[in-house]
Amino acid sequence: MTLQDVQNIFCVGRNYAEHAKELGNEVPDTPILFTKPTNALAIADGQTLNYPSDQGDIHHELEIVLKIGKSSDSQSVNDRVVEMALGIDLTLRDLQSTLKKKGHPWERAKGFRNSAILTPFWSFSSVEDIEHTTFTLKKNGETVQYGNSTQMLFNFQQLVDECDQAFGLGEGDIIFTGTPEGVGPISDGDVFTLFWGEEEKGSFTVAFNK
Template identity: 40%
Template sequence: MASDFVFPPPATVSVPVVGQTARFAVHRIYCVGRNYEDHAKEMGFTGREPPFFFMKPADAVVVVDAGQTGTMQYPTLSKNLHHEIELVACIGTGGKNILAVDAHKHIYGYAVGLDMTRRDLQGEMKKQGRPWEIGKAFEQSAPIGPIVPAAKAGDVEKAEISLQVNGTDRQRSNVSKLIWNLGETIEHLSAAWELQPGDLIFTGTPEGVAAVVAGDTLVGEVAGLPSLTVKIV
């Protein structure tokens, strides 16, 4: 017998997969903080700090199909919305206490993502020693492009990563400059949480984060993956 609900449950959040009709159902979104050295420095930190994580809700996802321009509403309360371009690792096989050497067996594929941040609100929370959710975990804060299965994604760990705003470079680096690489990130993450199929891991952003305003068009790229185009409205 079908279950009754007080109200209809929301639809499953899902992301298209290149070359397939089946979609990738999103479970959780994990984000790695300050995982490129030059970005850590521009945020006032140095060195190889132990990795740390924050989360976004699955419904923060804004799905943008290949070749399309997605839209993101400029969020409430903020006057300083920042872009953060990231490689996203998409988990296909869950697990706990996964070793770095085994981590790639758990990755289904990769995508280009944006960790959009209400920097002013995040900054206020930092000053007060309070959680960052209001700066990071808001609606439409995780635009993402189509997922490319790992076997077809090329050598993403050495891929160029970049973001342009209105045709001008803002961020440009290489995934090889991650402080904690994909295997190490998954090892640390899976020690704290049991990863599940459908988890998205936003692996960190390089230097060059800056503000955007309504009307700006962002184009994010990781070599070998479909680009991600988002307009702020």
């Protein structure tokens, strides 16, 4: 996968009830959608990624990411999604809280450089197969987040339908499908590793700008 393959980045907020509760947010009745610019993309290929040190806490959010294939007459997720990955949606949490209080959009807290981290993509088999596998994020060797797609408030089909209706979906578009509980701040020197089941899919190291 190259970053140029990705066309649009659509994201889903509060799609796991326990995550919504841990941040003191209401559990939504319909999917909360937002976007990130493609300039936010980075690959979890073992590299060191740089972040601002003067904008408050930056929180990690582990997610399953779906990649849309060529247009199809079928609206089924099993036909429209061709690949999947694990991703980290990073959030400038202090800035997001300030923006929310003012009723402003979240993009400044969500769309900064290296805030949409992706493992390499692999073939999407089926919704049913994915339900049997847990995904995990480890920070410095310790598990900080784990989840399963069956815990989502809105399933893959609902998310694809909602994004298609709201924005239109085309080949190369990706969807960050929401994060389970356990989000927390990143720190200078942290090493993050992403697992699908027992298989390591990607990693990266955090460096704060001096």
